[in-house]
Amino acid sequence: MSDFAGTPNGAPTARLPIGPAVGEVAHEAYAFACMKCGHGWERSYDIEHHVDGEGRPFVVYFTDGTRVRSPLTSPDCVNCGAHLVRIMRAGQVSSALEGARRGRRTASGTSHSGASGASAAETGDAAEGEEGAGSRKHHWHLSDLLHPFQHHRT
Secondary structure: OOOOOOOOOOOOOOOOOOOOOOOOEEEEEEEEEEOOOOOEEEEEEEEEEEEOOOOOEEEEEEEOOEEEOOOOOOOOOOOOOOOOEEEEEOOHHHHHHHHHHHHHHHHHHHHHHHHHOOOHHHHHHHHHHHHOHHHOOOOOOHHHHHHHHOOOOO
16 A cells, blocks of 8 residues: 555545535435335435545435435335335326326226216215225235336227
């Protein structure tokens, strides 16, 4: 090791400002979908930027104040633990779930509205209430999450 600048070859290391400043915290959110069980979820992260003792930048990820692994390296499904997880921009899962809920209510309202004359929203809510509290927790499948992205051919 050389005495000059503490580098192995005697040349000073270049420290160019790339990206966020040291100590800066960035906030990012990602959506995830398990390709095995179809579970979808979203999570936001606080990303702290640091520089190690040799001048190399590194980042530390936090979620809800707890240090976690980088979600971009090898995320695991929070439902089944599988390693085959698709990472998407934030909002993909929530918009897919909302679209599926809307479609399910409309479909259940259409099937009941002809007989009772009630609106689709009323019958959709009533149909969900009749099925019981246990059926409100819906297990989402990958096809539910990817449905908004499918192109329908006419």
